[in-house]
Amino acid sequence: MVATVRRSGWLRGGRRGAAAAVLAWVCAQAAHALPSFDEVKGSFRPSDTVLRSREGEELQRLRTDASVRRGQWVALADVSPALREALVRSEDQRFYAHSGVDWHAVSAAAWANLWHQRTRGASTITMQLAGLLDDDWRAGPGGRTLAQKVGQGVAAQRLEQSWRKDQILEAYLNLVPFRGEIVGLDALSRSLFGKAAQGLDAREAAIAAALVRAPNARAEQVARRACTVLQALQPQGAGQSGSARQGMPPSAARSEVQANPQSVCAGLDAYTAAMLQRRAWDASAGVAPHFMRYLLRTLRAQPAGRAAAQEQGTAVPVPVPTPAPLPTELRSSLRAGLQRFAVQTLTQQLRELQGRGVEDGAVLVLDNASGEVLAWVGSSGTLSQAAEVDGVQALRQPGSTLKPFLYAQALAENRLTAASLLDDAPTAIATPGGLYVPQNYDRRFRGWVSVRTALAASLNVPAVRTLVLVSPDAFHQQLRTLGLPLRESGGYYGYSLALGSPEVSLLQLTQAYRTLALGGRTGPLRLQPAAKAPQAASLQRVLDGRAAFIVGDILSDGNARAPTFGTDSVLATRFWTAVKTGTSKDMRDNWALGWSQRYTVGVWVGNASGAAMHEVSGSSGAAPIWAALMGYLHAHEPSRAPAPPPGLRRVAVRFAGPGEPAPEPARAEWFIAGTEQAVFAIDKGACSEDGERTRGQKGLKHSTPMPCGPAAQATARITAPAPGSIIALDPDIPPARQRLQLHAAGPGSARLQWRLDGKPLGRGARLSWLPWPGRHVLQLADAQGRVLDELRFEVRGAGVRAGP
Known part of the structure; x- marks a missing residue:
């Protein structure tokens, strides 16, 4: 080896030069400016992001770096x-x-x-x-x-x-x-x-x-x-x-x-x-996981405006190609105490409802003026089999919670007043797909009622009659203006739009109710504390302020809701609030939405899987949670009724009928200026030359002519169902809840006899029948067996056959 080195002396010198060059390069590389301790500590980024309340308390920790x-x-x-x-x-x-x-x-x-x-x-x-x-x-x-x-x-x-x-x-x-x-x-x-x-x-x-x-x-x-x-x-x-x-x-x-x-x-x-x-450190921990994910998605979608978002708290995303890194801590608009109380209250209520097939729920609380989200609970957590699903954003059928917007539109267009009378009676409306036969939740009809009673008591038939006046397409456009982006057109939903057949989220619906609380104006939601309170001029008007006030006054009227909810329901608060409940088809969704002077609270109860609940109504499902949250918010804060906007008049009204008791007692009622009147009477209508008439208000005609004059006084007639009705049975609803109500009107009603397909069915002016599929002939006869009236109808779908 030594000889080899000596034979190549020039190589040995070359290697030394190369080694010196390498060492020089290494020293140069190491000599570049090293970071200071403070720089290293400042650039350290945890894999988790911490969400803090507006007070600075930690509410949620969520892993945001998967690498x-x-x-x-x-x-x-x-x-x-x-x-x-x-x-x-x-x-x-x-x-x-x-x-x-x-x-x-x-x-x-x-x-x-x-x-x-x-x-x-x-x-x-x-x-x-x-x-x-x-x-x-x-x-x-x-x-x-x-x-x-x-x-x-x-x-x-x-x-x-x-x-x-x-x-x-x-x-x-x-x-x-x-x-x-x-x-x-x-x-x-x-x-x-x-x-x-x-x-x-x-x-x-x-x-x-x-x-x-x-x-x-x-x-x-x-x-x-x-x-x-x-x-x-x-x-x-x-x-x-x-x-x-x-x-x-x-x-x-x-x-x-x-x-x-x-x-x-x-x-x-x-x-x-x-x-x-062991992996004891969960990827997420806290009381606001769904809100934090929504906030992170919003911030990721608008990195160019993240500084403004941090200052203003806006929830309007502005997509850009390359998102910037998120901060390791986020300050939210949530109230720590309210958020924990909402989680606790939702969990407690759902535990009490476990025996009725309920496991999911969601809560949203908004500040009316600023639009700040004060509480956001997307799931019941451990009680749910789908705890990751955010119930605040999930699309569900809203049921009767759309009715306030329908009546507000009818009031704003001067089609109705709060004292106008609507007929809560069996009816059938002709549609391109056949006859639409609406029913009330309790399968009862209350006759002539005012708009105030119809809305507060959440009656379905008057709501459908109102939609006939407004039209499904016009109401569909109004809902979209309110921030409810329905997937289909008004014609697709038809008259079921009045009863909440489309799908909306709790987030969208609560924001729409906030519009009512703001007198018909709306503004963006804020997920982070606003640097300054928004100006009233920045709010956009999407609904007539006078109509919004009247609707709020109706929904705060405990006496008006008494026919359905009683005078001492859970919806009654010791301070001013306006509230509406809703239940979707087959009890799949249960809602309670309402507002006070400062807050709007929305609650949904149901199952993320879409399974039906059992014996859960608006007052027993979501309403107790809503009432508890309102009580917490106003434990030390008053809530007063809003002042009426310009253009409203309060007039004393009375109701009367020709030779009949008044349908409702006299009272003072709010009217949009120019629509007020003092007396509301039931107009029976005039007889035509052939002895028939059509009763009801404009656009609310019965599907078949009604007899009048001497013929009406001498002969009993079938008033329900309507001739040619097609009744579709729902396999998801228990058969006992799908009974068809048979009604007759005329003299000697107590002695009337019902026949179905030629066989005796029962006696009296009213009869409840458990339908079965097929085409049927229904007859009404007097005590002597003479046929007074006859009609044909059809029952479709699976049902339970019951004997006559």
Whole structure:
């Protein structure tokens, strides 16, 4: 070998020049400006984002970086003394003595390599930190090159010159990879041991130190290494370690370590295996997971305007191609106490309803003036089999909760007044698909009622009659203006639009009710606290303010809702509120929405799967939650009725009928100026030449002519069902709830006889019949068996056949 070198003297000189060039390049690379400790700490980003309430309390923690698992930055003073000593003894015993490079370890490693012996290696904690801070010095698949090793040593010495020892150790503990995706001490402590870093004992500290050396080793290898670390932590008699000489705090773990090395590691194998399989740190924890996800999606969609979003709290997304990093903490508009109370109240109510097939619910609370979201509960959590589904955004059928907007439109268009009379009686409306026969929730009809009673008591037939006046297409357009983007056209939904057949979300519906609270105006929702209160001029008018006031006055009238809910229902509050409940087809969705002077509260109860509930009505499902939330909000805050806007008049009215009792008692009623009148009477209509008439208000005609004059007084007639009706049975509704009501009017009603398909069916003016499929002939006969009236109708669908 020596001869070869001498034969190529010029080569030896060339190699020296090349080595010098490499060293010069390495030193230049390491000489570039290293980051300061404050820069490293400031650029540290946890893998989780924390959501805080408007008061600053932590409400939710959510993992937002799927590539790595980092916790919060942990100060060295908050690290377990056992771990600090275990790490130094395991990785760098002369950490407090060297200046970045441990030359004793370097010489020992060189000597061991010369004799092909295994050794610990010469990499110090400072050198490892340099590799974590600069990718140039990180080991590749085949280890570090000579240039990388030299550069890493130079960078370590420069770190020692500008950083303190405690800063180096603190940064290392927060940046070092431990196992798999876990990086940093906080993530390790919470994931594997389920505690903060300051609570690690000697055994846990030894496992953590062993993972630094071999992050992805098998459990038995980690346990053996941890046992070695535990043994090294035993008391050293009068002698002190280098770390103690440098002022390291004495380890609290020393008292836990016994003198016998065998007892130190007893059970460590099983304990290590259990800890390495554990993942105690959930990806999400808190009381507002659905709200936080919605806020994050909103911010990701508008990175260009994120600064404005942080200041204004707007929820209007502005999509751009490349989103910027999100902040590690987000301040929300939520009230911490209200959010926790909403979660608790929803959970408690759903526990009480568990026996009725209910497991999901959602709550939304808005500030009327600012539009800030004060509470957002998207799920019942552990009670639900679909806890990740956000009930605030899920599309569901709103039922009767659309009626306030329908009546408001009819009032604004001067088609009706709050005192106008509507006939709550069986009716059939001809449509292109056949006859539409609406029914009330309780299958009862109340005759002539005012608009005030029809809305407050949530009667279905008067609502459908009102939609006939307004038209489905016009009402569909009004709903879209209110922020309810229905998927289909008004013609698609038809007259069922009055009863809530489309699908909307609780978020959209509560915002629409906020429009009523604001007198017909609307503005954007805010997910973060607004820097300043929005100006009234910034709100957009989408509904006549006078009509919105009258609707609110009706929905706050406990006497008007008494026919359906009674005088002492859960909807009655000791302060001013306006509220409306709703139940969708087959009790699949239950709603309660309403507002006070300052707040709008929306509640949905049902099942995310779409399964039907059992015996759950508006007053027993969502309404108790709504009432509890309103009580919490106004425990120390008054709520007064709004002042009437210009253009309204309050007039005393009375109701009368020709030779009949008044349908409702006299009262004072609100009118849009120009529509007021003092007396409302039932107009029976005039007879035509053939002795027939059509009764009701304009556009609310019966499907068949009604007899009048002497014929009406002498002959009884079938009033329900209408001739040619097609009745479709719903297989999802219990048969007992699908009885067909047969009604007759005329003299001698108590002695009337009903026949179906030629067979006796029953007696009296009213009869309830359990239908079965087929085409049927219904006859009405007097006591002597003479047929007075006859009609044909059809029943379609699966049903339960019952005898006559």
